[in-house]
Amino acid sequence: MTKKIIILLITFGLFFSSCEDPFDFGSDGRVTYDEIFSDYQLTGKYLATAYSYFPYYGASSAGGTFLASFTDEAQDAQDVVPGSNSLRYYEGNMSSANNLIKGSLYDNMFKGIRTCNVFLANVDDVPTFTVQEHRGQWKAEAYLLRAYYYLQLIKRYGPVPIFKEVLPLDYDFSTMERPSFYENVQAIIADCDAALAQPELLYRQVDGLQDGFMTRGVAYAIKSQAILFAASPLWNDGNDHWNEAAEITKEAVDALEGAGFGLFNPASVSISGMYSKYQEYFLTQPENVEFPSEEKETILGKTRMTLWSNYGLPVVPDVTKAGISPSQELVDAYETIDGVPVLDPEMPYLDDDHLQPNYNSENTLYDPENPYANRDPRLFSTVYCNGNFHNLSNNTIPVETYVGGSSQISDNSNLYTRTGYYLRKFIHYDSKNNSNKDGFWHDFRMAEIYLNFAEANFYANGAATPEALAAVNLIRSRAGMPDLPSGISASEFEARLRNERRIELAFEEHRYYDLRRWEIQGDYEGVVTGMKITKNGEDFDYDRIVVQKRNVTDEKYLMWPIPLTEQNKYNALGIDFQNYGW
Structure with a gap:
């Protein structure tokens, strides 16, 4: 069985080796669908060709940099x-005329959708x-x-x-109507179920073809994320979809675990000096085998990134710029090693400018005069x-962010x-010219x-x-952090869960x-x-x-504007599809 799968994927890979020029055109420059x-x-x-519309990711996903720079994760x-x-x-x-984050995405996703339809x-x-x-x-x-392209839209x-x-x-x-968000999600889930109905669809791609391919694992991941969004306050239209979301996200967990997926959690780190298994995960290439032994966490992965030169420390040779600077707000979100939040989870700051931290009275390990210890x-x-x-193999090249450092x-x-902070995630301390060891992007x-x-x-x-x-x-344990207490209140769990997403998934869009x-975007991004x-x-x-004080807290920033070129087309048909405020 394994040999058959590898042969299939090697054959399939031949088609993807020449995506730049996929067809041998006839003498008149055209080739028909027939x-x-x-x-x-x-x-x-x-x-x-349908795959070629995959959106950019990581350092190329938003305005030429990480999407994290457009929220409270970084400057x-x-x-x-x-x-x-x-x-x-x-x-x-x-x-709407100038989407500073990613103006081409609307058009590209619909081009991809049309190609899939054909x-x-x-x-x-x-x-x-x-x-x-x-x-x-292939079907x-x-x-x-x-489904993926619709989810991105x-x-x-x-x-x-x-x-x-x-x-x-x-x-x-002119007969088009804008559906509800939930109707969009139902259509996405239906496509995922149609894919899952094809027994030939694999849970993983193997033999070097992991990057960016649709698999059975991706189907469950898309369903999990799509229904979570549909149940969330911005998109639920006043309806309660949480029971359905609980069922579908549980189905995803069970199916993926049943196929051998789980957290990257080796007995010990293999890259010298790593702070955690979590850090090593992002530097570890996915195992392109049917049943990975250690790197079994990635569901949809992408190729190795090159970040060290454009997102690095100025003391490292050949670094050209700092890239993005993690925010103090993000740093404040990391608990002390005993699992206690540094700031009050429900009201972290006493002022609008975040210059007066509201320290958690239950935290006994945090020291404002030594703020990075015991974290x-x-x-x-x-x-x-x-x-x-910087160099964790021998603790050399100190990071001096103080004035004059x-x-x-x-x-x-x-x-x-x-x-006062630099990005370390995804970046290998030994990356340099002609020897890039930086990490990998994980869509899911x-x-x-x-x-x-x-x-x-x-x-x-x-x-x-x-x-x-x-x-x-389970996630906290992999990171070396204690469990959340079993008697935690609903309000505290909500705050701690949201914070867990913030730090575990930092810089991952x-x-x-x-x-x-x-x-709650307006409360955090100003x-x-x-x-x-x-x-x-x-x-x-x-x-x-x-x-930076940012002028982005208006309600309109909850959604992107429909591009002006598309808005003009809709207007000509008497249709108003533009989002609020744009």
């Missing part, structure tokens, strides 16, 4: 460059498949690509028209703080941090699936059930959407602060500073 779908290889290449150090996307966004200059309308007419299993497998992948723009067939040339677009290991696994070392805070240079991983279930189960039951606690504590679907450190002899003084 010609494509009468040929096995051309059919595979057409599916490769983009490029904000010192006049006219930069991030600076214009912070000043409130985003518009494929699904024709794939059953292909007379002969050289590898018979490919007919069902399933097209269903999942369409509705997370950003809210409900969008649902097209599941190839539209005729005389289609009357959740995920802090140093994610963020460079003053006093850390080698990696000092700056308000006028994109080579230095804006907040098991930690998210557990947290999705915990949230849905909690809201469905109105309490922190043993099942919800177990899901969260979750926080931006979480704040919006919970309808200001970003940092830590200005001054060295006095052997001691340090720590002063919180406002780095």
Whole structure:
């Protein structure tokens, strides 16, 4: 069985090796659908075209940088460059004519959807498949690509028209109606179920073809995330979908665990000096085998990123800029090692500028004069703080973010941090020119699936059930953190669960959407602060500073604007599809 799967995927990989030029065009420069779908290889290449619309991720996903810079996770150090996307966004200059985060996504996702529709309308007419299993497998992948593309749209723009067939040339677009968000999610789930109905669809891709492929595992991950969004306050239209969300997210956990997925949790770290298994996970290449022994967490992974030169420390040779600067708000969110929040979970600050922290009276380990001691290991696994070392193999190249230090805070240079912190997550300390060892992007991983279930189960039951606690504590245990207490109140569990998502999934494009679907974006994104450190002899003084007040708290920032080019088309048809405020 394993040999057969590998042969299938090697064959399939041939179609994806030339996505730049997928078709051999005729002498007149054209190839017809009849010609494509009468040929096995051309059919595979057409599916490769459907894959080509996959959105950019990580450092390329938003305004040329991480999406984290557009929420309260980080400040983009490029904000010192006049006219930069991030600076214009912070000043409130985003518009339907100029989406400063990702203006091309709306058009690209619909192009991908149309390509999937064409494929699904024709794939059953292909007379002969050289590898018979490919007919069902490819059909399933097209269903999942369409579901994935729709999910990317509705997370950003809210409900969008649902097209599941190839539209005729005389289609009357004036008859279109905007569905509800839940109707969009129902269509996404239906596509996932249609894919799961194809027995040829694998849980994992193997033999080097892990990156970006639709699998049975991805189907469950899409369902889990989509229904969680549908049940959330921003999108539920006053309806209670939490019981359904609890069922679907539990189904995803059970199916994925049954297929061997789980957290990356080896007996010990294998990369010298790692702070945690969590840190090592993001530097570990997915195991392209049917049943991984250790890296069994990734559900949908992408290729190795190159971050060290554009998101690095200025003391490292050949680093060109600091990239993004993690915020003080993010650093404050990491508990002390005993599992106690540093700040009050429900009211972390006493002022609107976040300069007066509301310290948690129950925390006995946190010291404002030594703020990075005794913290959740995920802090140093994610963020460079003053006093850390860059080279963890021998504790060399100290990180000096204090004023006058080698990696000092700056308000006028994109080579230095804006907040007093640098990004460590995904970046290997031994990456350098001609030897990149940076980490991998994970669109879906098991930690998210557990947290999705915990949230849905909690809201469905109105309490922190043993099942919800177990899901969260599984993640905390991997990080070396103690369990949440079993007698935790509903209000405290809600705050701690949201915080767990914040730190576990930091810089993975979750926080931006979480704040919006919970309808609390305006409470968090109006200001970003940092830590200005001054060295006095052997001691340090720590002063919180406002780095940026952002003009992005208006309700309209809960959704992206429909692009002006599309809005004009809708207006010409007498349809108002534009989102509020744009």
